[in-house]
Amino acid sequence: MxxxxxxxxxxxxxxxxxxxxxxxxxxxxxxxxxxxxxxxxxxxxxxxxxxxxxxxxxxxxxxxxxxxxxxxxxxxxxxxxxxTKKEEINVTKNLPDSIVSKIQAKHDQQKPVEFVILGSEVNALQEGTWTSLFQKELTNHYGSDAFNLTVITTKETSDIVLEDQLYKEALTLKPDLVLIEPFLLNDNGNYVMEDTLIYVEKIINDFERLESKPVIMLQPTNPIYQPKYYAEQVSMLKDYADNKGFIYLDHWPSWPDVNSNELNNYIESNNPNQKGYKLWAEFFKNYFIAE
Known part of the structure; x- marks a missing residue:
């Protein structure tokens, strides 16, 4: 149609x-x-x-x-x-799960990780020291608000540190991470290592009783040229950490051999010089910051 x-x-x-x-x-x-x-x-x-x-x-x-x-x-x-999440995971990939968990928990809460370093004066947070160099690396890679680093140092022996609670300020911070250098050079010549470890353990117990349940890490003081009893002290500290299940951050292998004259390029009067502090900081950077 x-x-x-x-x-x-x-x-x-x-x-x-x-x-x-x-x-x-x-x-x-x-x-x-x-x-x-x-x-x-x-x-x-x-x-x-x-x-x-x-x-x-x-x-x-x-x-x-x-x-x-x-x-x-x-x-x-x-x-x-x-x-962002993947990058964060990559940065922390060298760290044990206990530390990563602390970092992630504080990140989720949008709060800084309370990180306390306790030890002798070689750890002082001053320009050019290993702690100041390490702090800059943490800021560069994690951000300025990721870590709140508090460094408490003393020239006293471990018994005085314990008796006078020279670390009391650190306890009030309720830290998430605690790194202790057990005043080995301060105690050297004053106490046998067995006594030093007794004092250090009591200090650690005070931190472990905190509600924040911090991760405890131990490290030796810097090496010195041709040590005698001091080398044995360091070896005993490592054994103590292993037996107690504490993280032991052994930076000594990063330094020149203690019997080599080359070590004197990094140490002056038994303390690290600028090169020594840089080497020490590099060890901690490589541990906390994977690249």
């Missing part, structure tokens, strides 16, 4: 099929004008309907594109968080 325009608008056909004689009259032009107006009106309605549908489709497509863009931004944000 064929369809034509006149099937829907028969009146127009009637107006157009005029008698030839009537066409010469004045009504002819009126009929033509009416027909044109009606045709234009119909065309306007059809075009308006088409344009309306077109705009609806256009709006819908724009909405889809905006939604897609939003999802893309959301996915990008998730990717950034995931990358």
């Amino acid at each position: 064929k369809y034509s325009f006149y099937m829907y608008f028969p009146s127009i056909k009637e107006w157009l099929l005029l008698d030839i004689r009537e066409a010469t009259g004045g009504n002819f032009m009126k009929k033509v004008m009416y027909s044109i107006i009606i045709a234009l009106s119909i065309a306007s309605i059809i075009f308006g309907n088409y344009y309306y549908k077109f705009k609806i489709n256009e709006t819908a497509e724009a909405a889809k594109m905006e939604l897609s863009k939003t999802k893309s931004v959301s996915n990008e944000s998730s990717s950034i968080k995931e990358i």
Whole structure:
């Protein structure tokens, strides 16, 4: 069946099929004008309907594109968080799980890790010392708010440190990590190592009773040239840490051999010089910061 325009608008056909004689009259032009107006009106309605549908489709497509863009931004944000998490895991990959757990817990709480270093004066937090160099590395790799480093040092022997509780300030901080250098050179010549370890263990017990349950780490003092009994003290400290299950950070292998003259390039008057402090800090950087 064929369809034509006149099937829907028969009146127009009637107006157009005029008698030839009537066409010469004045009504002819009126009929033509009416027909044109009606045709234009119909065309306007059809075009308006088409344009309306077109705009609806256009709006819908724009909405889809905006939604897609939003999802893309959301996915990008998730990717950034995931990358950040992976980077953090890579930085701590050399650390034992006990330390990583402390760092992650404080990160989740948006609080700094309370890190206490306790020992003799060679650990003082001063310009150029190993602790100051190490602190800069922590800041550079973890951020300025990741660690709150507190260093407590003394020239006293371990018995005085215990009796006078010279580490009391550290206890009030409720630390997450505690690194102790057990005053070996301070005690050397004053106490046998067995006594030193008794004092040190009592100090450690005070930290272990804290609610924060800090991870305890031990380290030796710096090496000295051709040590005698001091070398035995260091060996006994390592055995003590292993037996008690404490983390022992043995930086001695990073130094030149204690019987080599080369060690004197890093030590002056039994204390580290600038090169010695840099070497000491490098050891801790490599332990706490994986690159």
